[in-house]
Amino acid sequence: MLTRFILILILSILFASSSYSQTIVINEINYNSAAAVDTEDWIEIFNNSSTNVDISGWIIKDSNDDNEFIFEASTILNAGAYLVIVRDLTDFKVVFPNVTNVVDSIDFNFSNAGELVRLYNSSDVLIDQVEYDDVSPWPTEPDGNGPTLELIDPDLDNSLATSWGVSSGNGTPGSQNSVSVSNEEENFAQTTFRLTQNYPNPFNPSTNISYSISEPGNVNLDVFDLLGQRVAILVNEVQSIGSYDINFDASNLTSGIYIYRITNAGQTLTRRMTLIK
Numbered sequence: 001m002l003t004r005f006i007l008i009l010i011l012s013i014l015f016a017s018s019s020y021s022q023t024i025v026i027n028e029i030n031y032n033s034a035a036a037v038d039t040e041d042w043i044e045i046f047n048n049s050s051t052n053v054d055i056s057g058w059i060i061k062d063s064n065d066d067n068e069f070i071f072e073a074s075t076i077l078n079a080g081a082y083l084v085i086v087r088d089l090t091d092f093k094v095v096f097p098n099v100t101n102v103v104d105s106i107d108f109n110f111s112n113a114g115e116l117v118r119l120y121n122s123s124d125v126l127i128d129q130v131e132y133d134d135v136s137p138w139p140t141e142p143d144g145n146g147p148t149l150e151l152i153d154p155d156l157d158n159s160l161a162t163s164w165g166v167s168s169g170n171g172t173p174g175s176q177n178s179v180s181v182s183n184e185e186e187n188f189a190q191t192t193f194r195l196t197q198n199y200p201n202p203f204n205p206s207t208n209i210s211y212s213i214s215e216p217g218n219v220n221l222d223v224f225d226l227l228g229q230r231v232a233i234l235v236n237e238v239q240s241i242g243s244y245d246i247n248f249d250a251s252n253l254t255s256g257i258y259i260y261r262i263t264n265a266g267q268t269l270t271r272r273m274t275l276i277k
Contacts, residue, residue, distance in 0.1 A: 023049045023199050026130045027151045031110035034146035037170050039095045040088035041110045044173055047077045048154040049199055057122030062115050067108040084173040099174040130158050137161040146170050150177040195262045195269035202274040205251040212243040215265040224259045250275050
């Protein structure tokens with residue numbers, strides 16, 4: 001029993017220390033507009049994947065479970081696309097008349113003093129959450145001064161204050177954040193050592209995993225159960241620098257949480273995925 005506990009603890013630490021990646025992320029938050037440019041509260045989500053995602057029936061909540069915004073049927077968030085959800089479309093359009101990828105209306109406010117914002121899928125599975133604040137180490141300028149909270153990079157852990165910056169102007173709803181890395185830096189990042197979140201997740205029975213390696217050499221991509229037992233070898237070969245995609249078929253496995261881990265050139269990244277049958 002003790003050995004199993006240690007294995008689970010080690011895998012949990014590995015997962016927690018790995019870099020962050022989500023398919024749909026909370027990407028920008030306007031929780032307290034400037035008095036002179038009041039757009040009312042709004043939030044932006046971003047599809048950080050190469051696949052269109054049906055978000056019909058997905059839910060946005062704040063810290064109060066009774067406060068819900070539910071996406072209408074046939075709502076598709078295309079790959080690499082942004083979607084803005086606003087409290088008051090009329091007020092929003094006064095400031096941003098050309099933003100068309102927008103839906104309304106959230107019938108609750110985001111707190112000016114900090115708030116938990118959550119995104120659930122239609123099966124009530126938590127997809128993403130951000131608990132922002134209006135005091136350091138969170139940027140304080142978005143609290144009534146005009147700018148918004150912008151995620152610096154969609155691959156960063158957006159639960160951390162250091163992953164967020166201050167927008168230029170009154171925000172960038174419906175488009176790339178003003179604090180994002182340049183295209184040149186993004187192209188470089190594509191060749192760094194990365195392991196993305198599998199999609200779909202949860203899945204049944206197959207899912208796709210993408211990764212990038214920055215040095216040529218042997219690559220190992222394995223799947224483990226929570227007891228630390230390896231249940232699948234997805235990759236074990238020498239590969240060149242670049243990005244790769246692989247499909248994992250878990251037809252022979254039972255429902256549960258699994259860990260997938262990649263190693264290359266002395267580097268290791270770990271992620272967690274959920275199989276639901």
